[in-house]
Amino acid sequence: MHYELYYWTGIQGRGEFVRLALEDAGASYDDVARIQGDDAIVRFLDGAHEGALPFAPPFLKAGRLVIAQVANILQYLGPPLGLVPDSESRRLYAHQLQLTISDLVAEVHDAHHPIASNLYYEDQRVEAQRRAAALRETRLPKFLDYFEQVLERGGGLHAVREHSYVDLSLFQLMAGLEYAFPRAMQRLERQLPLLCALRQRVAVRPRIAAYLDSSRRLPFNENGIFRHYPELDDPR
Numbered sequence: 001m002h003y004e005l006y007y008w009t010g011i012q013g014r015g016e017f018v019r020l021a022l023e024d025a026g027a028s029y030d031d032v033a034r035i036q037g038d039d040a041i042v043r044f045l046d047g048a049h050e051g052a053l054p055f056a057p058p059f060l061k062a063g064r065l066v067i068a069q070v071a072n073i074l075q076y077l078g079p080p081l082g083l084v085p086d087s088e089s090r091r092l093y094a095h096q097l098q099l100t101i102s103d104l105v106a107e108v109h110d111a112h113h114p115i116a117s118n119l120y121y122e123d124q125r126v127e128a129q130r131r132a133a134a135l136r137e138t139r140l141p142k143f144l145d146y147f148e149q150v151l152e153r154g155g156g157l158h159a160v161r162e163h164s165y166v167d168l169s170l171f172q173l174m175a176g177l178e179y180a181f182p183r184a185m186q187r188l189e190r191q192l193p194l195l196c197a198l199r200q201r202v203a204v205r206p207r208i209a210a211y212l213d214s215s216r217r218l219p220f221n222e223n224g225i226f227r228h229y230p231e232l233d234d235p236r
């Protein structure tokens, strides 16, 4: 199967969670907007195509199927890409974990855009500082301690006892958080040995290492989900 990934150009964003799965599996895919421009996404959202109507990117086209929402896309891709265990209980668990990652990603986004996504960061800077402090002090430790426990229960190496799309997403989560909040993550990572080890292991998987080294892997920047604004990190 040849896949078409639709995601905004210029940022890793939420598309990266899907991209990492496609890259790790060596899947055949086009990153459509990087070829045709963001208009290709807009046309889709405007209803120019048959079938399911996505609300927002990322969405994936697989033959006649159109699938949106990161966790939903990964749930779909897991079996054909060999990125989820066979058992129903573990598949459900993988999906549950991915939905929880999506919850945290939304909170990370809201730390720099606590009032409205369509306002500039500069217009909500004061609120962002309060929101980011709550994220760093309360929500990040709660989510990350949870994922650390998940790894512990999974035998220490994987979220669902074998390599899966969840491990790839946890890698992306840790990489993004380290970019956005380097000081807070240095503090928090002392209590997260399994997540840190997973992050290192995923980075050296051969296809992931090749991808990270390629021009397809865009650098993190201040237009994406994980943004580095020093004033939103732990105080020096």
Ligand SMILES: N[C@@H](CCC(=O)N[C@@H](CS)C(=O)NCC(=O)O)C(=O)O
Pocket (backbone or CB within 6 Å): 013, 014, 015, 056, 057, 058, 068, 069, 070, 071, 102
């Ligand atoms: N829950 C969705 C969120 C999708 C989403 O927020 N996409 C962003 C880009 S990362 C977007 O373009 N949103 C447009 C909007 O919310 O109006 C997912 O996980 O895929």
